[in-house]
Amino acid sequence: MKRIIGPNNKVNYGVYDELVDFNYKDFRLMNFFGKEIKGIRKYLALHMFNYIGINAGDYFVGLAAVRLGYMHLVFAYVYDYNQGMLFEMDKKGPGKGKLIFPVNPDEYSINYSTAKDRLIFVKSHSRNTLALQACLDGRLEISLTAPYGLEQYQPLRVLNPSDPYRWTFTEKCSPIVPDTLEISLDGNKLDPGPAPTLLYDWSGGYLRRETNWYWAAFSSPLPGEDEEIVGANFAALTNESFFSENAFWVGKERTRVARCIYDFNQTDLYQPWRIWDEDGTVDLHFVPQADRGERINAFLIKSNFNQLFGTFSGKLHPKGGELVEFEGIRGLTEFHRAVW
Template sequence: MYKIIGNNNKVNYGCIDEPIEWNYEAFKLLDFFNKEIKGIKKKFAYHQFNYIGITAGKYIVGFATVDLGYLKNVFAFIYSEDKGMILESDDKCLGFSKKMDFPRNPDNYITTFNSGKTSVRVEKSHDRGMLHVDCNFKDQLKFKGNFNFSIESHQPLRVLNPSVPTRFTYTEKCSPLVANDFEISLDGNPLAFETDNVTAIYDWSGGYLRRETNWYWTAFGTILPNKTSIGANFAAFTNETYFSENAFWIDHKRTRVSRVLYDFNEQEPYQTWHVYDEAGLVDLIFTPDGERSDKINGGPLVKTIFRQFVGSFDGFFKPADGGKVEFTKVKGFCEIHRAIW
């Protein structure tokens, strides 16, 4: 088992294709002058979040659990091709609240959240090769499903990187996870969709992130008409100097991408985005259709700007050991995120 923290506070950075021992508590967090940070300051510096996006026919669902130490958050939305953004849900509570249980174990966990009319349960086990979700947001949006998911069968991208020289971030990304079963309802009415093409994108991150964290982010997954499964998860402004957080998958075979570039106008984000790499492995045009956004201005302590766009991708992947895979109108996500936290 791969220990993330070794002897003498050494972080074992790398791309990790084996089970992890998440011994993060052994890490000695240091400030700019290498003085140890302890107690509540260390607790609040640790952040962990899990985002899952599900595409079922014309419907796209996104939801996340977020633990910033001092603040916990669960949000969700459902988007429809013909109606746009149908419903958004957002629940926040203080860090000491017992409403959320978000275990510190990226490989095997059961995350729960219960508050009022909102309940979330996400169970993941690489040991058993499964991901299960069962969610009820505001007693309006309800969905549950089961997906196969393991290190061996899906080749997720799992990288451990320095955030800055005195901090680390681990992330696990994979797409697509194909549903064994899935159901969804809105205001008590079951929604109809193509049951043989329900896919999920998975994204989990945790660690001691930068005090100021920014990223552009892209993720999508689907099964093409010829039954080829494709997926991708890309980011910029994250860890370009160490182990790349970028990869795409064709029939669950991973191709890592060293760096991805974003060419778009952040002031006019509903214009098309060009997402590509210099080696010619990836070239995408993203057309946004709608968005979920959030903004927090907590003075000098906390500031966030979050804009997650739903839309469609046209483009291609070109793995080093195979031919070009082209696709059009694949639904997915692009995101702008800026935070001081």
């Protein structure tokens, strides 16, 4: 099992297709001038988040737990492509609060529990399992289980420098097919459709104080295909200086993409987007339908965030495989600026 931090504070950057020894405590965090940061300042600099998106028939459901050292955040939403946003919850607080977030991307049970809310993410790569339980605001209830392991789905796992003295580890995968899935809102069961799929994202480390990203992701059966599934995760402006966070999956076969280019109108995010690469491996068009956003200008943090729901059309060319063309696959894009 490879350690992420080696001797002499060397960060072992790379692509990790095996389990990791996430020995983050051995890392010596440095300031701009190369002097070590210790104690509470180092503790506050460690950031982590886990997001699961559920593409379920006419619904897209998102849930996340975020640990920022000095504060925590838990959010969830249910978007109906026919009726709009049905449910949205956003709980923030100082410190870790009621959020238990273990620092291990391969084996964990994240738990958030209050008088009104309960959210549990469980993942074990050694046991090939992913599970989620949620009861939020007395309105939204979700239960899902899925087989999920490094050999089953070939997730993209990369360790990159965030700046010369910081690093970020991320694991992303799409699509994951759940074994069981139940969603209820206000006591009514929501129909997840015949072939629900999942998006997965775990990221953690010593991110830059100012972090920006463009992001696009989807997870879906291929239209007109009975069994074939397709998914993608594309990002820019984040940590792609060494190893990119771009990949797509046809079935469970992963194709890594070196770099993606985003062409969209920042003054009108509802105009169509184009996401493509120079090698002709990816050429996608995204038509936004709705968005959820947030603006925060507080003492320690700033956030300018828009996540858009819509449809992707275009083509993907898997390495060594046949060209895949499609229209109308539902998914997300995001434009996010943050100081945290």
